[in-house]
Amino acid sequence: MTTETLSRTVATRRTWGITWTRIRPLVIHVVLAGSALVMLYPVIWMVVSSLRPGNEIFRDPGILVKDLRIENYRVGWNALTEPFTRYLLNSALVVLGSILGNLVSCSMAAYAFARLEFSGKKFWFAIMLLSIMLPIHVVIVPQYILFSHLGWINTVLPLIVPKLLATDAFFVFLMVQFIRGIPRELDEAARIDGCGKASIFLRIILPLMVPALATTTIFTFIWTWNDFFSQLIYLTDPHKYTVPLALRSFVDATSSSSWGSMFAMSVVSLVPVFLAFLLGQRFLIKGIATTGIK
Amino acid sequence: MSALGELGSLRGKKGLGQKKDNLAGYLFLAPWLLGLFLITIGPMLASLYLSFTDYNLIQAPKWIGLENFTRMLSDQRLHNSLRVTFTYVFVSVPLQLMIALLLAVVLDRGVRGMAFYRSIFYLPSLLGSSVAIAILWRQVFGTTGLLNQVLDIVGIHGKGWISDPSTALGTLVVLNVWTFGSPMVIFLAGLRQIPAMYYEAAAVDGAGTLRRFFSITLPLLTPIVFFNLVLQIIHAFQSFTQAFVVSGGSGGPSDSTMFFTLYLYDKGFGNFDMGYASAMAWFLLVIIGVFTAANFFASKYWVFYDD
Numbered sequence: 001m002t003t004e005t006l007s008r009t010v011a012t013r014r015t016w017g018i019t020w021t022r023i024r025p026l027v028i029h030v031v032l033a034g035s036a037l038v039m040l041y042p043v044i045w046m047v048v049s050s051l052r053p054g055n056e057i058f059r060d061p062g063i064l065v066k067d068l069r070i071e072n073y074r075v076g077w078n079a080l081t082e083p084f085t086r087y088l089l090n091s092a093l094v095v096l097g098s099i100l101g102n103l104v105s106c107s108m109a110a111y112a113f114a115r116l117e118f119s120g121k122k123f124w125f126a127i128m129l130l131s132i133m134l135p136i137h138v139v140i141v142p143q144y145i146l147f148s149h150l151g152w153i154n155t156v157l158p159l160i161v162p163k164l165l166a167t168d169a170f171f172v173f174l175m176v177q178f179i180r181g182i183p184r185e186l187d188e189a190a191r192i193d194g195c196g197k198a199s200i201f202l203r204i205i206l207p208l209m210v211p212a213l214a215t216t217t218i219f220t221f222i223w224t225w226n227d228f229f230s231q232l233i234y235l236t237d238p239h240k241y242t243v244p245l246a247l248r249s250f251v252d253a254t255s256s257s258s259w260g261s262m263f264a265m266s267v268v269s270l271v272p273v274f275l276a277f278l279l280g281q282r283f284l285i286k287g288i289a290t291t292g293i294k
Numbered sequence: 295m296s297a298l299g300e301l302g303s304l305r306g307k308k309g310l311g312q313k314k315d316n317l318a319g320y321l322f323l324a325p326w327l328l329g330l331f332l333i334t335i336g337p338m339l340a341s342l343y344l345s346f347t348d349y350n351l352i353q354a355p356k357w358i359g360l361e362n363f364t365r366m367l368s369d370q371r372l373h374n375s376l377r378v379t380f381t382y383v384f385v386s387v388p389l390q391l392m393i394a395l396l397l398a399v400v401l402d403r404g405v406r407g408m409a410f411y412r413s414i415f416y417l418p419s420l421l422g423s424s425v426a427i428a429i430l431w432r433q434v435f436g437t438t439g440l441l442n443q444v445l446d447i448v449g450i451h452g453k454g455w456i457s458d459p460s461t462a463l464g465t466l467v468v469l470n471v472w473t474f475g476s477p478m479v480i481f482l483a484g485l486r487q488i489p490a491m492y493y494e495a496a497a498v499d500g501a502g503t504l505r506r507f508f509s510i511t512l513p514l515l516t517p518i519v520f521f522n523l524v525l526q527i528i529h530a531f532q533s534f535t536q537a538f539v540v541s542g543g544s545g546g547p548s549d550s551t552m553f554f555t556l557y558l559y560d561k562g563f564g565n566f567d568m569g570y571a572s573a574m575a576w577f578l579l580v581i582i583g584v585f586t587a588a589n590f591f592a593s594k595y596w597v598f599y600d601d
Contacts, residue, residue, distance in 0.1 A: 028405055035397070036414045039472065043421070045440055046430050057433075061443035109326035118319025122304060128326070129301045131334060135532050135582060137558055137575045141568050142340035143333065145351070165329025172326065173297055197318045226424040228535040233563055244425040248539055251429055259433055266426035277420055281413050284420075288476055289483035292296050292525055 043270075050263035057259045073268070076261030080246055080253070081238050084265060087246040090235075091225060094159050094242055098224045099217050101163030102171050106216065107209070109166050110175030111201045115187065131169045136229065144233060158234040159227075163220075171216045174291045178212035179205060215287035218280035222273050243269045296521050345573035350566045362573035372574070374549050375557040378463060382553065383530045386470040391522055394474040398481035399511065412482065416475035427469070428539030432456060435465040456540060459550035466551060469536050477522040484518035485511070516597045524589050531582050534559070554578060 041063075049057045051068050077084045112118070113125050147158040166172055182205065190200050206213075228244045235241060241249065247269055250262055277284065320327070345362055347355035366372055397415060401408050421427050434440040435455035442452035455461045492510050501509065512519075534555040537545065545552030545560070558578070562571030 025405070028400060028403070029407075032397075032400065032405065032411050036411060039418060040414065042430055042434050042440060043427075046433075058438045059443070061440055061447070105325035105329070108322045108324075112319050112322035116319040116322060117314045118316040118323075119314060121319065124323065124327075126301065126304055127330065129297050129304075131330070132297055133528055133582075133586070134334070135528075135575075135578055137532070137555060138341055138579045139334055139337035139575075141344060141562050141572050141575065142337035144563075145340070145568070146337065148351075162329060162333045164325065165333055166326035167329045167333050169326075170297075173300075197315070197322075201322070222420055223423075226420075228423075228425055228538070229559075232538075233559075244535075247425045247429060251432070251539065252542060262429055263433075266429050269426045270421060270424065273420060273424065277413075277417060281416070285412065285416065285479055288416075288479050290296075292298075292480050292521060 046263050047267050050260060050267045052260065054258065054260040057263075072260035072264035075258075076250075076264040076268075079258075079261055079265075080250060082241075082246075084246065084268065086239070087241050087243045088268075090156075090240060091242040091244075094156050094231070095221055095224045097156060097160035098163045099220045101160055102166070102168055102216055102220045103213055105164055105166035106168065106171040107175055107206065107213065108201075109172045110179055111205055113172065114176045114179035115184075115200075115205070116197065128169050128172055131167075132173060140230075140233065147234065153234060154237045154240050155234075156240075159224075159230060168220070170291060171219070174215060174287060175209060175212045177290055178209050182208050211283060211286070214280065215283040218276050218283055219287060221276050225269075225272055225276075298521050298524060299517070341572040341575055344569050345576050347569045349568040351568060352566075355569065358569070362570050363577075365570065366573060366577065371549065371552070372554075372557060375545070375552045375554045378550065378552055379531065379554040382463060382467060382470070382533065383527060386467040387523070387526045387530050389467070390471045390474045390526060391477055391519070393471060394478040394522070395481050395515075395519070397474070398478045398485060399507065401478075402482060402485040412475075412479065416479055419473040419476040422469060422473035423535055425535065425539050428536045431465060431469055431536070432540055435461075457547055459546075459548045462541070462547055462550045466533075466536055466540065470530060470533070477526060480522055481515065481518055484515050488514045513598045517599060520589070520593050520597045524586055527585055527589070528582055531578065531585075 044063055045061070048063045048065055050072050051065050051070065052060070053067060053069055053071070056067075080087075109128070113121065113128070143158070147153060150157075152158050152161075186204050186208070187200050190204050195203065226244065228248070231242050231245055232248075235245060238249070247262075247265060250265060344355060346357060346359055348358050348361075349355035401411055405411065418427075432439075436442075437454035437457065439455075441455065445452040453461075455465050488511065492514075493506060496506050496510055532555055533553055537551045537553045537556050538559070541547075541551045541556075543556075545556045554574070555578070558571050558574045561567045561574065
């Protein structure tokens with residue numbers, strides 16, 4: 001190889017190197033934006049389809065609305081035994097009860113685990129961590145029998161009471177992690193000022209753990225709103241149906257010719273999740289990064 | 295960092311030597327303890343007892359010893375449901391984690407608008423378990439669905455992916471892989487922990503992108519890979535809603551989407567065969583327990599702790 005060709009190769013390589021450094025961010029952005037679009041395309045298409053006349057859904061894979069109709073929403077809203085408002089209200093009741101339950105009981109348990117000293121603490125803490133991984137199926141049959149003996153089937157109680165008893169242990173763990181990050185000096189100072197354990201909890205810890213409480217609220221909201229399995233088991237009376245149950249009975253009751261109204265109600269059911277996501281994504285992402293909950 | 299890590303490091307940690315106050319501790323723990331005994335441990339023991347009985351909710355439970363378990367040995371539908379569930383777990387979890395890791399690494403390279411992409415990729419993790427998305431899936435992979443409409447444009451004539459037993463499970467795998475955002479966020483958090491000086495040193499030594507990934511990123515990330523693996527396996531074994539809605543509650547076509555949990559629901563709450571359902575539930579717990587234990591055991595050989 002002559003010196004001339006060698007230097008030319010090096011030169012080309014260098015130009016190519018510079019070009020690559022320059023276009024690399026662009027390539028990455030194209031790949032990322034492309035994947036994001038592919039991922040979200042079906043959801044976007046569902047929203048668009050819910051605004052189209054029914055027969056177009058089978059023909060048009062595009063996402064431009066030429067002929068905007070809200071007909072599907074009107075039909076879907078009244079397609080079942082109750083107007084959809086009823087199911088939204090039923091879901092809202094379950095969600096609010098669950099949030100309240102998780103906030104109160106999980107924060108109390110977390111305070112005990114993170115700050116108080118008592119015999120058997122390590123043992124209970126290990127049990128709490130293990131319970132995070134316990135499949136619901138192992139307890140669901142006896143729970144069902146228990147709640148049916150109490151006459152709680154077709155009420156919201158089987159869905160809310162367990163939350164009041166901190167059975168969503170992920171949140172206990174999440175809050176323990178958070179409280180550990182609050183300086184102990186604050187507790188000490190409050191104690192010297194004459195605060196007892198309860199008032200340290202109420203006046204010092206709780207106000208400082210608002211981000212953890214917000215994370216819990218948003219996750220409880222979304223999970224309970226989406227929850228299907230336990231609602232399917234405990235709510236069998238169509239008047240008591242929550243949104244997921246109503247949607248599911250929609251699928252069973254109607255033929256696939258009414259995709260439009262099915263999609264319309266699906267979109268309605270996703271709006272609260274989407275709003276919770278927009279408002280709380282910072283908390284959600286932090287929550288999931290620290291504890292690995294879904 | 296994580297619940298698993300905590301569990302591992304619990305042994306040998308010394309107390310802070312503060313004055314113990316059992317009353318206050320147990321008062322604050324009271325709601326959780328009550329829930330533990332009434333809603334978790336009590337029902338667990340009851341379900342263990344019921345697994346040795348024949349019980350239909352109306353008549354009193356009748357002790358039948360190991361009969362439910364021997365019945366499980368010869369129950370072909372149950373064997374099929376195990377095969378379906380294992381296929382689902384073994385295919386969807388590795389795929390999901392590989393995509394999650396790949397995108398986490400790409401996003402971690404200081405891409406502008408990272409927060410935006412991270413949120414977009416995370417969104418399906420929140421939507422994925424909803425009935426609405428299962429309904430969407432039914433349409434997308436249906437005979438006249440979105441996928442076939444797109445395939446038509448490029449001249450491929452698709453089929454009814456969900457009505458064909460050979461592809462129905464595949465659509466559910468796709469749905470689970472689609473929710474890769476949550477392990478991705480955990481990977482991203484893990485990538486942040488890797489000291490930049492390692493990469494600087496490697497760059498000085500002239501290591502390329504791939505070399506740096508396999509020699510620095512991946513080894514240092516193994517604890518996170520392990521954590522995600524354990525969590526996603528436990529999660530995947532319990533999948534229910536998507537298969538239930540997509541198959542109209544039947545696990546069809548021809549039982550190709552009959553997850554173990556779906557069969558359990560069918561036995562317990564469809565046929566009120568509560569004894570058998572309880573036996574199945576304990577079997578599921580044992581399966582998940584064995585997998586988790588095996589994961590912990592195997593982790594000694596591939597998980598690398600940098601301390």
